[in-house]
Amino acid sequence: MVYSDKAKSYFGETLNQIQSQGLFKEERFICSPQAASIDVEYPQGAPQKKVLNFCANNYLGLSSHPEVVQAAREGLDTRGYGLSSVRFICGTQDIHRTLEQKLSEFLGTEDTILFASCMDANAGVFDVVLDKEDAMIADRLVHASIVDGMRLCKAQLFNYKHSNMAHLEEKLRESQECRFRLIITDGVFSMDGDIAKLDEICNLAEKYDAMVLVDDSHSTGFMGKHGRGTHEHCGVLGRIDLITTTLGKALGGASGGCVSGRKELVELCRQRARPYLFSNTIPPVIVAAAIKVIELISKTTDRRDKLEANTLYFRKEMTQRGFDIREGVHPIAPIMLYNAKLAQDMARDLYAEGIYVIGFAFPVVPQGQARIRVQLSAAHEREDIDKAIAAFTKIGQKYNILGKKKDEIIKLYGL
Amino acid sequence: MPDDIKQTIIEYIKKEYLDEDSTDEVTENTQLITSGIVDSFSMVSLKMFLEKKFNIKIPDEKATPEAFDSVNNIIKLLKEFTQEV
Numbered sequence: 001m002v003y004s005d006k007a008k009s010y011f012g013e014t015l016n017q018i019q020s021q022g023l024f025k026e027e028r029f030i031c032s033p034q035a036a037s038i039d040v041e042y043p044q045g046a047p048q049k050k051v052l053n054f055c056a057n058n059y060l061g062l063s064s065h066p067e068v069v070q071a072a073r074e075g076l077d078t079r080g081y082g083l084s085s086v087r088f089i090c091g092t093q094d095i096h097r098t099l100e101q102k103l104s105e106f107l108g109t110e111d112t113i114l115f116a117s118c119m120d121a122n123a124g125v126f127d128v129v130l131d132k133e134d135a136m137i138a139d140r141l142v143h144a145s146i147v148d149g150m151r152l153c154k155a156q157l158f159n160y161k162h163s164n165m166a167h168l169e170e171k172l173r174e175s176q177e178c179r180f181r182l183i184i185t186d187g188v189f190s191m192d193g194d195i196a197k198l199d200e201i202c203n204l205a206e207k208y209d210a211m212v213l214v215d216d217s218h219s220t221g222f223m224g225k226h227g228r229g230t231h232e233h234c235g236v237l238g239r240i241d242l243i244t245t246t247l248g249k250a251l252g253g254a255s256g257g258c259v260s261g262r263k264e265l266v267e268l269c270r271q272r273a274r275p276y277l278f279s280n281t282i283p284p285v286i287v288a289a290a291i292k293v294i295e296l297i298s299k300t301t302d303r304r305d306k307l308e309a310n311t312l313y314f315r316k317e318m319t320q321r322g323f324d325i326r327e328g329v330h331p332i333a334p335i336m337l338y339n340a341k342l343a344q345d346m347a348r349d350l351y352a353e354g355i356y357v358i359g360f361a362f363p364v365v366p367q368g369q370a371r372i373r374v375q376l377s378a379a380h381e382r383e384d385i386d387k388a389i390a391a392f393t394k395i396g397q398k399y400n401i402l403g404k405k406k407d408e409i410i411k412l413y414g415l
Numbered sequence: 416m417p418d419d420i421k422q423t424i425i426e427y428i429k430k431e432y433l434d435e436d437s438t439d440e441v442t443e444n445t446q447l448i449t450s451g452i453v454d455s456f457s458m459v460s461l462k463m464f465l466e467k468k469f470n471i472k473i474p475d476e477k478a479t480p481e482a483f484d485s486v487n488n489i490i491k492l493l494k495e496f497t498q499e500v
Contacts, residue, residue: 043422140454140456140457147456156463157460158460159456159457159459159460161432161434162429362451363451366451367451367473
């Protein structure tokens, strides 16, 4: 046998370390479809508990929408379950191309290519577009999948302080010698829910002759008046060269991602992006459902409007109750607690109250910035949000943090 | 070892990684990676700065989070590549 005692004890010890550092992630079993209200078995073997879900990326509440589920069924009936192939051998159906075209129309881009996930899109795109004489200039808080994608690319890496335009400009000056430069940012940053300054970024890109890539995974479908994304929200439609985004959040939430943008770059991805070339095609069920999602959100903005109203209501009420919330307009509403244990304890108590939220601490967020990240959805009704606010208030009182700002919470609980 | 080299690195770290309004102090012993001042992704700009400044090439396998975790550790690393420190 090759799995020796030495190997077994080494990997076992690694797991113990993860546990002792408080970084061990436990999965909770959900025994119902994804929705505002879900049945959860946690811990394993415990009776199922009905809780309100405030930690899903189900921003538009489309994950279990009847029309989306029906479209998935039709996809299964008319195009089958799997294709047993990558795209370029025999894994491209007519509906794959339809979805790519619909995504281009929706995002306002020239062309789109589907990937198995946005992680794959980010893993593939940089290495295709840039080479060693080029530069990647990235915001320091970009998503982990972008960091991994950039590691796979030979281009020189520069990074700038989060959303700091003066620092970005400095990096653009420093990298002046490079052939092509790509500014890389998330549209919305997933831990703070803050929005990239895309208007200023585009202006700098034009001034210094750089391209712009935005990962819009936490925006596509609901940011901007028509929900096209951060580029619509910031008034820079048509000025972003590459958008990477996901079908796994607002757009039905199953899986799949894409690169969308300048047609030559998209075509190059089709020819050369390794995660595209060597991953199986997206199953027809998901493709058919995603087409329906794009149809639904192109027809009416009702869902993104409801999400916006829910977000404003929750943020306003929670601020009035005395919680320290990162300001903003995004449905990611971070309730700042600073102390990691406090965030974990409050999340646990909220779960007991029937509110499913997660506490985040270092290294997922910077040291001393632990928080509970609340995510609103168009699936939430006003009464769901009121229940969450009431539970938060009760638990906030228990821990005596209402009305307290950063320094006072740190004084009470430490960092 | 000349203190001004330490000071140059400290100044760079403050300028490059701390917010303008930050009151955090950085000394030669401050933990940079462990404390989260410099994350492993941003470490690359620190490596580039050192390479340019001292005209050296630090191989990737030497540029570990431990080697970059304090200004003192960085100085130790630099000594492997240059007489200047």
